[in-house]
Amino acid sequence: MLKKKILLADDSRTALMIERALLVGSPYDVIVATDGYDAVQQAVEAHPDLIILDVVMPNMDGFEACRRLRQIDTTRDTPIIMVTTRGEPHNVESGYEVGCNDYVTKPINGPELLSKVRNLLGE
Amino acid sequence: MHPVDEEQLLEALRENARLTERSLAVEQQVTDLASLYVAVNSLHAATEPSGVLAALREIVANLVGSEEFALFDSDARNGHIRLVAASGVAAFRFEAIEIGSGIIGTVAETGRSYVRREGGSGQSGSDESITACLPLRIGTAVTGVLAIFHLLPHKGALEDPDLDLFEVLSAHLAPALQFARFYHGGRT
Numbered sequence: 224m225l226k227k228k229i230l231l232a233d234d235s236r237t238a239l240m241i242e243r244a245l246l247v248g249s250p251y252d253v254i255v256a257t258d259g260y261d262a263v264q265q266a267v268e269a270h271p272d273l274i275i276l277d278v279v280m281p282n283m284d285g286f287e288a289c290r291r292l293r294q295i296d297t298t299r300d301t302p303i304i305m306v307t308t309r310g311e312p313h314n315v316e317s318g319y320e321v322g323c324n325d326y327v328t329k330p331i332n333g334p335e336l337l338s339k340v341r342n343l344l345g346e
Numbered sequence: 347m348h349p350v351d352e353e354q355l356l357e358a359l360r361e362n363a364r365l366t367e368r369s370l371a372v373e374q375q376v377t378d379l380a381s382l383y384v385a386v387n388s389l390h391a392a393t394e395p396s397g398v399l400a401a402l403r404e405i406v407a408n409l410v411g412s413e414e415f416a417l418f419d420s421d422a423r424n425g426h427i428r429l430v431a432a433s434g435v436a437a438f439r440f441e442a443i444e445i446g447s448g449i450i451g452t453v454a455e456t457g458r459s460y461v462r463r464e465g466g467s468g469q470s471g472s473d474e475s476i477t478a479c480l481p482l483r484i485g486t487a488v489t490g491v492l493a494i495f496h497l498l499p500h501k502g503a504l505e506d507p508d509l510d511l512f513e514v515l516s517a518h519l520a521p522a523l524q525f526a527r528f529y530h531g532g533r534t
Contacts, residue, residue, distance in 0.1 A: 235408055236388060238408045241381060329408050330381075333380075
């Protein structure tokens, strides 16, 4: 069976390690980007089935990366989960305004993230 | 076509619920173990003091759920503790802390952790705002203290895995920092 591909974009080493540990144990291939610009590039080249995008990243933040991904034909419909350190309503609203499908807050809750991933992948 | 056996159907539903519950528990356990592994790995991967502090900042934000901490070295000979780094709290609040004084000084003296599960409140940097204050050990000696202040609003309160993470920080932060100081000092 072909594994679904997930792109993780985060500049935090600890966040990437946690997210990878959770997802690699499930039937997913995981690719990694460490800033927003890199995330957009990799999304265009690797065609992930889902993108997990941190809000605070260097070069290009998660909101801008999400906005750009929604303007590109090949990534327009790719599910995006935003990861925020702060769960305040305005941060969440900003994420939905630029086109994310869902969000999670740090510290990452493993079962919550996996549930949202499965839901968006239609599993 | 066989008629549906109601009892069998109910049993299948109960079994499904049990498996779902078990699966969630395993996923939570994986998250908790991954957090401990990531914390230890991040601290010991750093070869410069600034790298250890950057790792600590990420651990406190991404694994504990706070953006405020202060790290101290203990100077038992002179009876006080010295601020090494502060993040999200004003450094001037910690200019003169004597060992045995306040929560931070008491932790330095007794070597016993202070934990407020519901999280700190009140003015940032005050004793009331401390969520956790941890003795940092090398072997059995307390060589420093880590104070973590307000939790992020969505974090709510500390849970049992957070206490395991505090044990890791208490045991590994000081050795990682000490190694980084020696290693970096030897190279410059």
